Amino acid sequence: MAFTTAEKVDVRRFCGYGMFGSQYTPASGTRFSTAYGILEYKLNNMLAEEEAVTRTTYLANLYLLESDVPGARANLDTEQAAVWKHNANEVADRVALFSHYRRELCAFMGIPPGPGLGSGGSVRLVV
Template structure:
């Protein structure tokens, strides 16, 4: 079974808000998806009912995502340097890392069969006319 920290991380990586003192169940979670014809499951249910081999895959995703997330923060440390001796920063490093991080977040959503949450979105930019 995933730890409480892994459950919270999975939810956050998938773009869903934290739960606070609300205990989600099969009927009270904003994150849900249709898994078969006429049958819906919540994210909380999906995460707490994984088979051992599925749990191992999700745990590996969480480790990868934690590394990608910290890589974005580390890359941001170099934003103040444009050139230093021979070294020259990659101007698109932070956006490249963010794009890869968000790609992995969406893959986790796909793996669990739950659509990306509000803070992750669907990866498109809507265009509207004024």
């Protein structure tokens, strides 16, 4: 079963690539990069088994990890309560885990991490 449009949006987002939009030939953006083109090709030509792995192993976990980051705000006001002590690095640890899984998705798909993942990848422009 092919990816839905919403799933494609999430894969692009998690891989660090910008939005696709509805234009066929935009004048700028990451759609001119080789990596982005490879990502789009792979999204549209995966085996059913590869789509299943992407959905169950990566997307399902990334949705949870993404929601965990803002969910950590509930603990930011507590330094210590009884024997429980707040992890001062909780948000950074959650962001690092989320970023790790995003990079793992890129590795599974065989594409470099996009510019939205920071120093993890580069964009090569085709002129």
